[in-house]
Amino acid sequence: MTSDPRSHLPEDFLTLDGQKRFLDAFLPVRNQVIRDFYRDGGSGHDASRSPGRKWRAALRLLGTRGDETVPELYRLYYNRLFSAIWLALNWGPYTPEIRAVADPLLRIHLSQVNSVDTCWKPAVESAPADGLLVEVGTGLSDGWARIALLMPQVRIVSITIERDQAEIGRRIAGELGLADRVRFRVGDIFSPGTTRDLAGRADAVTAMGVIPHFPPPRKAEGLRAMGAMLKPGAPLLLFDAYRTRSFSRFMDRALISSLSWYPARADFRKALDEAGLSPVRFDIHQAETCLQFADDTRSTDVLREEFGPFIAWLFPRIVSGFMRGLLKPQESVYVSAVRD
Template sequence: MISAHGVAGTLADLVSTVLGDELPIRFRCWDGSVAGLPDAPIRLTFRHRRALRRLVWAPNELGLARAYVSGELDVEGDFVDTLTGLYRLISDGSLRAELGWAARRDVVRAVARVGAVGLPPKPPAEEIRLTGRIHSTRRDARAISHHYDVGNDFYALVLGPSMTYSCAYWDDTAGTLERAQIAKVDLVARKLGLTEGMRVLDVGCGWGTFVLHAAREYGVRAVGITLSQEQARFARKRAAEEGLADRVEIRVQDYRHVPDGPFDAIASIGMAEHVGEAMLPTYGRTLFDLLRPEGRLLNHAIAQNPLVPPRPDRTSFISRYVFPDGELEPLSVVIGALEESGFEVRDVESLREHYGRTLRAWVANLDERWAEAVRLSSPGRARVWRLYMAASALAFEGGRIGVNQVLAIKPGEHGASGMPATRAALLSGRWPGIPHMSR
């Protein structure tokens, strides 16, 4: 590192001592000092000494997140590129999540020299820690509200006109995010073999994109359930405006409390991540019981790479700021839970690279209208979203997490499936002779 006077010089010397020379990082600090490689790809601005205090008390991703969300630590240049550089340093072993005692002593001394010693600062208002029994209906409702009731205008800015908050499907026709999201919900509809008159349940319906598409393009009668009041209001308004209110019903309802099965098909798109491993058997049995024989479930969910264990809740930015109580399970765990519930798994498709591209599109939407995003939410909330989406894009692109569509059926009499003979026929949406409910 190239040293300088002032706070930045102290930080540069500390980094050189603790982590090694010539790291590609440049510091700019609250006293106006600058230090580090002039052309460094990673350029960090410490706007307040509290950022250092946060890192002393939490020398991990949580400390970094608190400093960034609070506005005390900032990034110069492209945000995703900066995170890419930091991740490469971490994965190469240049940066360590846990420091030894000698390194910690040097950190404390350096922080003392720049006047940043003190008690741990209060976490930003955007951080949450839930109470009560995990995955109880009340606690799940609070967790969903924390993430989804940010404001529909804010989500529209980030997600774009489709208001679809899950991985898009970038096929040959999807030149824009909007087209890619429509391609995704249509892919789900084709895999479910939707035909006119079917009765369909969408578990975790979000702002209603799938149920509206299914009703409009396939003539089904759809029920969408969500735990978010704001999502429900928005989806009902969309249904009314599109003249689909007679075929689309939106409920604020837990999946465990749906009383009026059976359904011909069930879609669960980006919802299973909220269920938790302990509740997966309940999730699988509940959806199994809500389907008619030969009915189909499309479970679209993010999966944890089993070779890359998730961070514990106490240091996880995602758990504290984005998805409280959210749990990512390996694909094998999800498939096992579905099979143990009685489902027969018939098709699995990975869309991992598609999600990285989707997240980058969302980050671009946010950055393009940053001032408006801050006005619609708060500076801290906008920063949470930028950090969360950029980091998630890198996680998908690096293979640390994935996303999969699992198609499963509830076997009929004597094991009948109603499935087409080939995968090509499945994806074409042409399912010959499939009976459905006539309610």
């Protein structure tokens, strides 16, 4: 086993063809696992058998109030509904090359895989080939799966606050033959017990789209908890967003209803600083590079089959409007930071 930094980059990394190859291998497995998981009753909340839940899922994005916690939000609504129209639970900037792809669904998926590649780039370039990478925010499994397939010796711990995501991840890892190198952990990053045994052990820690769920007064605390897992000099890699101007009143409501708080740029910087993290890379993507996401969000056969024609028609329209309202006052950033 070698501990040397990687001398060359994987062939499929950051290339459109390589990203397509990943989607060809990963998506059928991921989609089948999610379908089977919910068909078997999943965590006991089978949205397809509960008409009330289907509606609530769509309507939550219109800003209706709910009293769920973050894990309940994902369990009841996002895992399944969003997987039918998106690959991940996040958006990614579009490159000119991705924009030129004809199929809108493939464009969305490519923008997200490219986003994973871009966010994890310092780890892929510099972590030891057999190093330990920690992902905070398992989501719908695209992040850890992409990196585990690119780096055939690396070990990954993927942490999520939502238990179904971990179980779905475990099943996907089994199907892809990655179960010996990827472990899943259910826990809240704010609970010290979630990460105590990982303190100072990670060659990189990554979180994509996670910080918005940290309540505003706790952003720095969450960042510090992530940073504490790093080996000295190892990077914390973030893909996230801050707002450049105020949201509309409707969007404010919709964001609170989805338990998301986007900080202003200065507050984002301040939270990094308070967490004792120094940015070494802060790549900004203007809203325009992400906005195509809203246009590409559309119905799929999976959505129609599982939720019926009306939800399949309505839900992508609501999501698309939501994404437009979300992205216009925002910039997305890739941040690589090290502990002071």
